[in-house]
Amino acid sequence: MIKRMLKYLLSLIPSQQVYAHCDIPCGIYDPKPAQIAAATVMRMVEKIEALPKENPSVEDRNNFVRMVMVKEQHAQKCKEEILILWTDYFKPDHLELFPDLHEKFWMAAKLCSENKQHVSRESAQKLIDAVNEITQIFEKSKTPVK
Amino acid sequence: MIKRMLKYLLSLIPSQQVYAHCDIPCGIYDPKPAQIAAATVMRMVEKIEALPKENPSVEDRNNFVRMVMVKEQHAQKCKEEILILWTDYFKPDHLELFPDLHEKFWMAAKLCSENKQHVSRESAQKLIDAVNEITQIFEKSKTPVK
Amino acid sequence: MIKRMLKYLLSLIPSQQVYAHCDIPCGIYDPKPAQIAAATVMRMVEKIEALPKENPSVEDRNNFVRMVMVKEQHAQKCKEEILILWTDYFKPDHLELFPDLHEKFWMAAKLCSENKQHVSRESAQKLIDAVNEITQIFEKSKTPVK
Amino acid sequence: MIKRMLKYLLSLIPSQQVYAHCDIPCGIYDPKPAQIAAATVMRMVEKIEALPKENPSVEDRNNFVRMVMVKEQHAQKCKEEILILWTDYFKPDHLELFPDLHEKFWMAAKLCSENKQHVSRESAQKLIDAVNEITQIFEKSKTPVK
Amino acid sequence: MIKRMLKYLLSLIPSQQVYAHCDIPCGIYDPKPAQIAAATVMRMVEKIEALPKENPSVEDRNNFVRMVMVKEQHAQKCKEEILILWTDYFKPDHLELFPDLHEKFWMAAKLCSENKQHVSRESAQKLIDAVNEITQIFEKSKTPVK
Amino acid sequence: MIKRMLKYLLSLIPSQQVYAHCDIPCGIYDPKPAQIAAATVMRMVEKIEALPKENPSVEDRNNFVRMVMVKEQHAQKCKEEILILWTDYFKPDHLELFPDLHEKFWMAAKLCSENKQHVSRESAQKLIDAVNEITQIFEKSKTPVK
Numbered sequence: 001m002i003k004r005m006l007k008y009l010l011s012l013i014p015s016q017q018v019y020a021h022c023d024i025p026c027g028i029y030d031p032k033p034a035q036i037a038a039a040t041v042m043r044m045v046e047k048i049e050a051l052p053k054e055n056p057s058v059e060d061r062n063n064f065v066r067m068v069m070v071k072e073q074h075a076q077k078c079k080e081e082i083l084i085l086w087t088d089y090f091k092p093d094h095l096e097l098f099p100d101l102h103e104k105f106w107m108a109a110k111l112c113s114e115n116k117q118h119v120s121r122e123s124a125q126k127l128i129d130a131v132n133e134i135t136q137i138f139e140k141s142k143t144p145v146k
Numbered sequence: 147m148i149k150r151m152l153k154y155l156l157s158l159i160p161s162q163q164v165y166a167h168c169d170i171p172c173g174i175y176d177p178k179p180a181q182i183a184a185a186t187v188m189r190m191v192e193k194i195e196a197l198p199k200e201n202p203s204v205e206d207r208n209n210f211v212r213m214v215m216v217k218e219q220h221a222q223k224c225k226e227e228i229l230i231l232w233t234d235y236f237k238p239d240h241l242e243l244f245p246d247l248h249e250k251f252w253m254a255a256k257l258c259s260e261n262k263q264h265v266s267r268e269s270a271q272k273l274i275d276a277v278n279e280i281t282q283i284f285e286k287s288k289t290p291v292k
Numbered sequence: 293m294i295k296r297m298l299k300y301l302l303s304l305i306p307s308q309q310v311y312a313h314c315d316i317p318c319g320i321y322d323p324k325p326a327q328i329a330a331a332t333v334m335r336m337v338e339k340i341e342a343l344p345k346e347n348p349s350v351e352d353r354n355n356f357v358r359m360v361m362v363k364e365q366h367a368q369k370c371k372e373e374i375l376i377l378w379t380d381y382f383k384p385d386h387l388e389l390f391p392d393l394h395e396k397f398w399m400a401a402k403l404c405s406e407n408k409q410h411v412s413r414e415s416a417q418k419l420i421d422a423v424n425e426i427t428q429i430f431e432k433s434k435t436p437v438k
Numbered sequence: 439m440i441k442r443m444l445k446y447l448l449s450l451i452p453s454q455q456v457y458a459h460c461d462i463p464c465g466i467y468d469p470k471p472a473q474i475a476a477a478t479v480m481r482m483v484e485k486i487e488a489l490p491k492e493n494p495s496v497e498d499r500n501n502f503v504r505m506v507m508v509k510e511q512h513a514q515k516c517k518e519e520i521l522i523l524w525t526d527y528f529k530p531d532h533l534e535l536f537p538d539l540h541e542k543f544w545m546a547a548k549l550c551s552e553n554k555q556h557v558s559r560e561s562a563q564k565l566i567d568a569v570n571e572i573t574q575i576f577e578k579s580k581t582p583v584k
Numbered sequence: 585m586i587k588r589m590l591k592y593l594l595s596l597i598p599s600q601q602v603y604a605h606c607d608i609p610c611g612i613y614d615p616k617p618a619q620i621a622a623a624t625v626m627r628m629v630e631k632i633e634a635l636p637k638e639n640p641s642v643e644d645r646n647n648f649v650r651m652v653m654v655k656e657q658h659a660q661k662c663k664e665e666i667l668i669l670w671t672d673y674f675k676p677d678h679l680e681l682f683p684d685l686h687e688k689f690w691m692a693a694k695l696c697s698e699n700k701q702h703v704s705r706e707s708a709q710k711l712i713d714a715v716n717e718i719t720q721i722f723e724k725s726k727t728p729v730k
Numbered sequence: 731m732i733k734r735m736l737k738y739l740l741s742l743i744p745s746q747q748v749y750a751h752c753d754i755p756c757g758i759y760d761p762k763p764a765q766i767a768a769a770t771v772m773r774m775v776e777k778i779e780a781l782p783k784e785n786p787s788v789e790d791r792n793n794f795v796r797m798v799m800v801k802e803q804h805a806q807k808c809k810e811e812i813l814i815l816w817t818d819y820f821k822p823d824h825l826e827l828f829p830d831l832h833e834k835f836w837m838a839a840k841l842c843s844e845n846k847q848h849v850s851r852e853s854a855q856k857l858i859d860a861v862n863e864i865t866q867i868f869e870k871s872k873t874p875v876k
Contacts, residue, residue: 028478032470040466048350058194062265065214068357083813087839102832109817119354174624178616186612204340208411211360229521233547248540255525320770324762332758375667379693394686401671486642496778500849503798506649557646632788652795703792 029089031135037078038131041115042124044071049119072116078127079112082134090141098137108134175235177281183224184277187261188270190217195265218262224273225258228280236287244283254280321381323427329370330423333407334416336363341411364408370419371404374426382433390429400426467527469573475516476569479553480562482509487557510554516565517550520572528579536575546572613673615719621662622715625699626708628655633703656700662711663696666718674725682721692718759819761865767808768861771845772854774801779849802846808857809842812864820871828867838864 044067051060051067086105095101108130114123190213197206197213232251241247254276260269336359343352343359378397387393400422406415482505489498489505524543533539546568552561628651635644635651670689679685692714698707774797781790781797816835825831838860844853 028474028481030470030474032468032474036466036468036470043466048354053350058199058265061210062194062214063263064353065211065357066218066262068354069215069218069361072358072361079817083817083839087809087813087836088843102836106817106832109813113818116358117355119350174620174627176616176620178614178620182612182614182616189612204345204411207356208340208360209409211357212364212408215361215364225525229525229547233517233521233544234551248544252525252540255521259526320766320773322762322766324760324766328758328760328762335758371671375671375693379663379667379690380697394690398671398686401667405672486646491642496783496849499794500778500798500801501847502645503649503795504802504846506646507653507799507802509646510650510653554650555647557642632792637788648791649795652792653799656796656799700796701793703788 027088029085029138031081031085031131031138034078034081034085034131035128035135037074037081038124038128040074041071041078041127042121044068044074045115045119045121045124049121071119075112075115075127078131079109082108082112082131085134085138089138094141097141101137104130104133104137173234175231175284177227177231177277177284180224180227180231180277181274181281183220183227184270184274186220187217187224187273188267190214190220191261191265191267191270195267217265221258221261221273224277225255228254228258228277231280231284235284240287243287247283250276250279250283319380321377321430323373323377323423323430326370326373326377326423327420327427329366329373330416330420332366333363333370333419334413336360336366337407337411337413337416341413363411367404367407367419370423371401374400374404374423377426377430381430386433389433393429396422396425396429465526467523467576469519469523469569469576472516472519472523472569473566473573475512475519476562476566478512479509479516479565480559482506482512483553483557483559483562487559509557513550513553513565516569517547520546520550520569523572523576527576532579535579539575542568542571542575611672613669613722615665615669615715615722618662618665618669618715619712619719621658621665622708622712624658625655625662625711626705628652628658629699629703629705629708633705655703659696659699659711662715663693666692666696666715669718669722673722678725681725685721688714688717688721757818759815759868761811761815761861761868764808764811764815764861765858765865767804767811768854768858770804771801771808771857772851774798774804775845775849775851775854779851801849805842805845805857808861809839812838812842812861815864815868819868824871827871831867834860834863834867 048064048067048071051064056064082105086101090098090101098104108127111123111127111130114120115127194210194213194217197210202210228251232247236244236247244250254273257269257273257276260266261273340356340359340363343356348356374397378393382390382393390396400419403415403419403422406412407419486502486505486509489502494502520543524539528536528539536542546565549561549565549568552558553565632648632651632655635648640648666689670685674682674685682688692711695707695711695714698704699711778794778797778801781794786794812835816831820828820831828834838857841853841857841860844850845857
């Protein structure tokens with residue numbers, strides 16, 4: 001029972017563990033900023049949808065513009081952060097372990113664009129999932145093989 | 147009479163005087179960019195309010211978006227400029243002379259956020275006043291104590 | 293006949309030719325980024341005009357904001373790119389060959405502002421034409437005088 | 439014994455816990471980007487110090503310039519990230535719980551400047567510590583009071 | 585005598601007066617940021633020259649890189665600020681009053697580049713003078729003609 | 731003979747042809763900015779290598795820092811431009827025609843990093859070649875299949 005509890009607790013610490021275990025020979029990489037950016041995109045979709053649809057006030061329209069801008073910026077930030085992992089962190093050796101690495105990052109990057117072009121919880125959730133999947137690949141790549 | 151006139155004229159020269167009297171041992175600080183940014187925020191509020199409320203044309207809506215963006219950028223610029231003064235210019239010694247220094251800057255920074263979130267002459271005026279107050283503190287800190 | 297064909301083909305290669313003939317003693321200059329930016333401004337005007345005018349959906353309004361932002365950024369990018377040519381590439385000697393150089397660049401820069409403030413195919417076309425004229429001046433300045 | 443182990447494990451999860459517990463009524467705040475930036479500053483100090491002191495090659499000098507730039511950018515990024523927490527996240531109510539809030543953030547911001555101006559492990563460590571202290575304040579502010 | 589004194593005092597208030605007299609029909613223009621930027625360029629030249637020439641320490645070399653960067657950024661900022669005045673504020677009507685307007689701004693912009701490429705008090709002083717001349721043109725353009 | 735000449739001439743027109751043939755259903759894509767950026771990286775390597783190695787003057791050291799910065803910025807710009815093509819322009823359908831698409835872009839992006847970290851004509855040439863190869867793929871993707 002305690003073992004399971006410990007295991008569960010450990011499962012809660014992805015980026016922290018990564019961070020702590022990283023000996024950083026060539027730089028500091030962390031999927032956390034991409035996760036924050038993806039969560040912000042979802043937050044903006046929720047906030048845009050919560051605005052009054054009929055007769056929006058000047059303040060509502062002010063905030064609509066701002067939320068679209070923030071969504072755009074964080075979708076772009078998310079794209080940049082995952083591309084830093086793809087272009088700088090991952091090396092040819094990693095392709096053996098993760099043969100669909102390129103595909104995963106490509107699709108995640110395309111989801112960033114999709115979230116710029118749309119206001120959709122479904123698209124935002126797909127982006128969050130894609131970033132989480134990338135986080136798991138990243139963590140696995142850090143785990144020393146026994 | 148002439149003394150009063152001179153005094154009035156001198157009262158018109160805040161940043162200029164500061165600038166001219168500054169021997170700049172450790173950098174060039176000037177509250178003017180924060181003042182320009184705060185004035186721009188007010189200008190944008192006025193311009194947004196002057197747009198037609200009913201049946202805005204495509205051009206009106208184009209300019210609404212642009213004015214909200216400019217308001218956002220200058221509220222942000224204002225925040226950055228006053229924080230440069232707070233973090234870089236003011237030193238622990240200044241706290242004796244200005245015991246509410248932190249509070250003043252905190253509230254001014256929060257007014258920048260308030261002006262992003264709203265379209266309000268009252269909020270814009272409060273920001274202008276807060277920046278002017280900071281300008282006065284800045285000037286006082288430059289005056290050699292007799 | 294073939295001579296004319298060759299001449300026509302060569303006329304299609306403005307920036308390429310420029311690029312190839314450039315011995316770059318003091319930097320790499322190219323009017324292509326300004327051309328791309330001007331074309332993007334026109335593209336955004338077309339796309340804004342293609343949006344539904346009645347009862348726009350949340351997605352339409354999302355894209356309206358984004359298109360205005362992209363138009364703004366590329367009008368600004370266009371201004372910056374042509375001003376790089378004006379301030380850095382052109383030298384006092386060029387004024388003899390192009391006595392209205394300043395006027396041409398001034399008017400082109402003002403067209404960038406005009407395209408920020410309006411949603412107009414006519415303004416966008418005038419910007420494209422102005423950038424093309426600058427491109428021709430640039431190319432002429434590169435041609436060795438016989 | 440297991441209780442202590444659990445407690446230790448939990449102590450490893452600061453930002454993760456924060457993140458998971460956050461109901462985000464007014465935005466997404468996270469001290470992680472400031473932590474990453476502070477760690478990067480330290481990394482750059484270490485890397486600058488590891489460069490050959492005598493007869494540096496062109497490549498060594500290339501990397502010296504780049505490391506100083508990266509140190510500058512991440513010290514600035516660190517400053518911006520903690521100031522977002524100070525100006526946007528913390529509210530007047532928090533001052534009761536954390537009466538030295540302003541002082542802590544002021545000193546942390548000044549440490550960012552110190553790390554720009556120097557190449558010093560001691561200064562970098564002080565910045566890491568200051569950001570960790572801010573992280574703890576942030577987490578405490580999130581914990582529901584029983 | 586008092587008249588001369590008043591005149592002298594008034595001569596000290598360029599941007600302030602401009603600012604106060606400005607009815608801002610189409611925006612807020614101010615040559616102050618260009619002046620601050622030009623002053624910063626000079627300050628950096630002075631600071632670079634004050635660094636030890638023989639056996640610079642790591643900290644000296646850290647600051648050399650930073651000062652060159654700051655000089656570059658403020659020379660660029662200065663260029664951008666004066667070009668905003670040239671492209672946005674000045675209108676064709678102004679050319680009658682200031683027939684060498686284009687020439688003055690062109691030369692000032694070229695001085696910004698010169699200050700990037702060199703470490704020279706003479707170049708920095710020429711830039712300060714050019715920006716002051718532009719400030720005077722700007723002020724004259726604001727004065728109502730009697 | 732003329733046929734070969736024409737063919738050669740046509741081979742000189744990559745981005746121009748692309749540009750003219752593009753019906754732009756979903757945006758304006760052009761590999762030219764990536765080519766300019768790669769050429770700038772090479773130019774900076776050449777200029778850095780041309781600086782005096784012994785007893786560099788303050789001006790030489792000023793320009794060394796600036797050239798490293800420009801190399802860094804254009805290597806980064808090159809990376810961003812090719813990633814725009816990869817993430818936004820290319821669609822899953824293209825993978826059939828270009829099965830090594832991901833690999834090509836990954837390697838090109840890694841060459842951008844290599845050029846930041848080194849001062850090497852060989853690395854700069856490899857980047858130019860990689861961008862040219864991408865340009866050819868881009869052009870092929872635009873050619874209607876007969």
